[in-house]
Amino acid sequence: MDKPVNNRAWFLVLPVLVLVAFSAVIPLMTVVNYSVQDTFGNNQFFWNGLGWFQEVLESDRIHAALGRQLLFSAIILAIEIPLGIFIALNMPKRGFWASLVLVLMALPLLIPWNVVGTIWQVFGRVDIGLLGHTLAALGVDYNYVNDPLDAWATIIVMDVWHWTSLVALLCYAGLQSIPDAYYQAARIDQASRWGVFRFIELPKMSGVLLIAVLLRFMDSFMIYTEPFVVTGGGPGNATTFLSIDLVKMAIGQFDLGPAAAFSLIYFLVILLISWVFYTVMTAQRDLP
Amino acid sequence: MARITLDNLAHSYSPAPKGDADWALKPMSLTWRDGGAYALLGSSGCGKTTLLNIISGLLRPSRGRVLFGDRDVTDLPTAARNIAQVFQFPVVYDTMTVRQNLAFPLKNLGLPAAQIAARVDAVARMIGMEETLDRRARGLTADAKQKISLGRGMVRQDVNAILFDEPLTVIDPQMKWELRTQLKALHREFGHTMIYVTHDQTEALTFADEVVVMSEGRVVQAGTPQSLFDTPAHTFVGYFIGSPGMNLLDAEVRGTSARVAGTTLQLARAYAPWKGRVQIGIRPDAVRPATEGLPFRLIRAEDVGHHRILRGEVAGASFNLVLPEDEPIPAGFDRVALDPARIGVFVDDWRIEPLERAA
Numbered sequence: 001m002d003k004p005v006n007n008r009a010w011f012l013v014l015p016v017l018v019l020v021a022f023s024a025v026i027p028l029m030t031v032v033n034y035s036v037q038d039t040f041g042n043n044q045f046f047w048n049g050l051g052w053f054q055e056v057l058e059s060d061r062i063h064a065a066l067g068r069q070l071l072f073s074a075i076i077l078a079i080e081i082p083l084g085i086f087i088a089l090n091m092p093k094r095g096f097w098a099s100l101v102l103v104l105m106a107l108p109l110l111i112p113w114n115v116v117g118t119i120w121q122v123f124g125r126v127d128i129g130l131l132g133h134t135l136a137a138l139g140v141d142y143n144y145v146n147d148p149l150d151a152w153a154t155i156i157v158m159d160v161w162h163w164t165s166l167v168a169l170l171c172y173a174g175l176q177s178i179p180d181a182y183y184q185a186a187r188i189d190q191a192s193r194w195g196v197f198r199f200i201e202l203p204k205m206s207g208v209l210l211i212a213v214l215l216r217f218m219d220s221f222m223i224y225t226e227p228f229v230v231t232g233g234g235p236g237n238a239t240t241f242l243s244i245d246l247v248k249m250a251i252g253q254f255d256l257g258p259a260a261a262f263s264l265i266y267f268l269v270i271l272l273i274s275w276v277f278y279t280v281m282t283a284q285r286d287l288p
Numbered sequence: 289m290a291r292i293t294l295d296n297l298a299h300s301y302s303p304a305p306k307g308d309a310d311w312a313l314k315p316m317s318l319t320w321r322d323g324g325a326y327a328l329l330g331s332s333g334c335g336k337t338t339l340l341n342i343i344s345g346l347l348r349p350s351r352g353r354v355l356f357g358d359r360d361v362t363d364l365p366t367a368a369r370n371i372a373q374v375f376q377f378p379v380v381y382d383t384m385t386v387r388q389n390l391a392f393p394l395k396n397l398g399l400p401a402a403q404i405a406a407r408v409d410a411v412a413r414m415i416g417m418e419e420t421l422d423r424r425a426r427g428l429t430a431d432a433k434q435k436i437s438l439g440r441g442m443v444r445q446d447v448n449a450i451l452f453d454e455p456l457t458v459i460d461p462q463m464k465w466e467l468r469t470q471l472k473a474l475h476r477e478f479g480h481t482m483i484y485v486t487h488d489q490t491e492a493l494t495f496a497d498e499v500v501v502m503s504e505g506r507v508v509q510a511g512t513p514q515s516l517f518d519t520p521a522h523t524f525v526g527y528f529i530g531s532p533g534m535n536l537l538d539a540e541v542r543g544t545s546a547r548v549a550g551t552t553l554q555l556a557r558a559y560a561p562w563k564g565r566v567q568i569g570i571r572p573d574a575v576r577p578a579t580e581g582l583p584f585r586l587i588r589a590e591d592v593g594h595h596r597i598l599r600g601e602v603a604g605a606s607f608n609l610v611l612p613e614d615e616p617i618p619a620g621f622d623r624v625a626l627d628p629a630r631i632g633v634f635v636d637d638w639r640i641e642p643l644e645r646a647a
Binding site for chain 2: 190195
């Protein structure tokens with residue numbers, strides 16, 4: 001089939017291009033600008049080439065933060081995706097209870113990040129927090145302020161509490177779109193529960209699951225507010241993730257050059273990992 | 289394989305049914321012999337699919353029992369009933385190939401691989417999909433998918449029955465005819481009990497040895513295609529079976545005569561007097577144009593190939609005649625003659641039998 005070729009159509013996307021230029025490209029370019037220059041103040045800049053990039057790529061401090069970040073995202077995905085699917089499979093399909101459960105599930109998603117952080121900061125405190133105090137009373141040696149493992153556990157549980165709902169709701173929407181006839185056919189074919197999940201529910205959920213994985217990966221990889229409020233990146237650097245480190249570098253130390261180089265690398269890493277997830281998860285779909 | 293008995297079966301989708309209208313299926317008892325080919329015929333919403341889902345165990349009846357042979361299966365889950373069912377719209381497992389789809393029910397039974405492969409090949413030949421066995425089911429057309437569903441329904445050999453719920457709705461007409469012929473052949477070959485739900489009388493009459501006609505949740509008649517045509521038990525059957533359906537006229541029946549719109553007609557047998565709405569019914573092919581008899585007003589004639597349909601009115605009610613192709617339409621005829629032997633009498637829609645002795 002011949003498609004008409006008309007280059008004047010480009011004019012029609014011009015408004016979008018202008019908008020995107022002002023909202024994204026130009027701000028990003030200032031970061032690019034910082035990343036290749038150095039300054040000693042007074043608004044005088046001079047060319048530094050790829051020096052900041054080299055410094056960032058060789059920095060042990062950033063390697064360590066990246067390692068913590070990858071581990072954190074991996075744990076978050078490993079818990080929230082299966083748990084979300086499991087919850088979605090067990091949510092009531094229709095009626096009063098379905099509406100009630102939907103509202104309950106949506107509640108954590110409506111709470112602002114810093115409020116979630118504050119809630120868990122207080123909740124986990126050994127002196128007055130319900131969780132921390134109860135654990136202490138039960139004889140568990142729990143203290144997220146001093147113990148890195150406890151700090152990690154607190155932040156992970158908090159993130160699971162905050163965001164598993166998103167995965168569950170997305171999967172629930174996917175499950176609701178499966179016609180009854182599929183379940184009936186599976187019963188006729190004497191499929192096991194696992195068979196129903198593997199061959200009916202999972203394939204029908206694959207689209208929303210891709211979105212859930214990408215959203216949860218990107219969000220967890222960029223996490224800032226909650227650990228900042230709960231642990232402030234500590235104890236030591238135990239919960240200093242990439243964003244926290246970046247903000248420390250850019251605003252705390254005012255190292256704009258390295259921070260800009262760091263931002264760009266950070267951005268590329270997220271893009272790269274998202275691309276890998278997308279490619280792997282859609283490869284199955286496009287087979288003949 | 290087994291005989292299927294429905295014992296005083298009734299079903300309502302409402303938990304506390306009140307009126308007649310709350311019952312999707314009104315109480316019924318039926319027996320289907322082992323190895324028979326049956327059709328459930330009726331218009332949309334008459335309860336055919338409900339009945340089918342009760343037999344396969346997808347629904348539990350509100351009342352009554354379902355028996356396979358002598359075994360009560362009312363409370364058995366679908367998987368334990370060993371039954372195959374093909375749905376109206378194609379259901380395929382998207383991520384599987386055609387071959388895996390066909391093999392799925394056998395795999396779930398844990399059969400040896402060689403046996404599965406042989407059976408899958410046989411079914412693939414039957415539905416004409418040997419070429420596409422290794423294609424993924426996802427990208428296929430709707431009728432190819434439906435053929436896979438049909439194939440999955442027929443792949444198990446030891447099932448108690450195969451149920452078809454309007455399976456040919458999405459198939460194009462040429463293939464429809466071919467698949468129906470194959471289903472028939474398959475039935476002769478393996479002798480499975482087959483129950484075929486449809487609203488298409490041609491499908492029902494060509495497929496089944498016995499047709500069960502349903503209307504508004506009630507079985508109105510069960511019988512051979514011939515008996516449904518000749519002696520419909522209910523005006524619905526008379527109207528629904530045959531193209532065009534049976535002509536029905538309000539009448540006063542006394543003994544061997546029926547009075548319709550001022551004209552007296554002779555009946556072959558005598559009838560006792562009945563209270564209620566009395567109608568006489570006659571098939572369009574048992575009516576001839578005549579010079580005396582019922583006054584008839586011709587509206588139009590349709591040539592449908594091997595015969596012609598004359599559509600008109602008698603006493604304000606629509607009335608049709610079927611004429612053989614080679615018979616000319618008499619110019620300006622305004623009366624019709626009815627074959628007395630083929631007139632049926634209905635009271636409040638149900639057929640009544642004549643008295644034993646002619647009066």
